[in-house]
Amino acid sequence: MAIRYWLLVHPLDRARELVETGVARVTWGNEQPVWSFREADGVIIYSPREYNPDGEPLRAAVAAGRVTGEAYQLGGHGTPRWVAPVDWLPGARIAPIRPLRDMLELTRDTRFWGEQLRDGWVELSQRDFMILEDAVRPTAPEPSGFAIDASRDGASRPEHPRTAPVSDTRARAEQAWRDWDANR
Template sequence: MAIRYWLGVVQQDHVLRGVAGGFAQVNHGARAPLAQMGPADGFVYYSPRVSYPDGEPLKQFTAVGRIADDEVFQVTQGPAMRGPAGDFLPWRRRVDWDHDAVATPIRPLLDALDFTRDRAGWGYQLRRGVIELTRHDFELIRRQMRPSPGETRKGRPPARITMAR
């Protein structure tokens, strides 16, 4: 089966939890988007905000990795996440995250990415929560998130993604 590439849209605070736990979760725990993914597929998180619902705007790619295996699994979030129908039981995929990745703003890449180039309303498609990327887009984002040692980028110093423990 051919390798595919995915972009999940999640606030940064949730991304950091997923990176720390070695998993990806999208669309409020939906199973269907994760079931489309296969082992070794590329996966990138884009975070429009730092936190939900009214966190500071971020607009950065915040994590990159590869789907680790075939399993889509369900977890319980415990009593703190109980809703009217019982426990919140989100679906997840294991991801081998690149822990050396650097959060990278999307704005400098808008003219180079297939999913944003020549699209004034490029952000609208991200409302789906998950989109498939071209290999070109995945590799470009991955390279931007992995600067060479000592490299600085125009307008900002490199910064490692830090995970709350």
């Protein structure tokens, strides 16, 4: 079966709760949409507000993940909720939709794109999923000073522009450990 992609609508506080518990659900805990989720399907959470009903407007993608198993029902008081297990991208950042609007098929060529989100979920194209997943992906860490020095030293050697001699690299690494140990 083909992989499908979904956008779920939740306020930021509820989105964080879902990410922490490792599940995805549709607003009001509806069963039908969650049963459409299959293993490896992509899921994006869009947050129109920080919290319901009167939170500050956010209008951003806040999480991305992949479904890892079958949907199941959570018990409890009131209406049962249906959820699917999801492996969420760790450290996702908040990605406002406005800069992405012209790139996304979901939002392009319509001023009233939010109308289609009233049910709390919508199927996305693979392209839209990839754009949104990339937007929430955390940035790469800055290289350490040691890595910058090592690459600079290695690049300045005309005989071996890509690698430093093993003994030189080992000496710098040992010195870096000693420096780090001394500053603890």
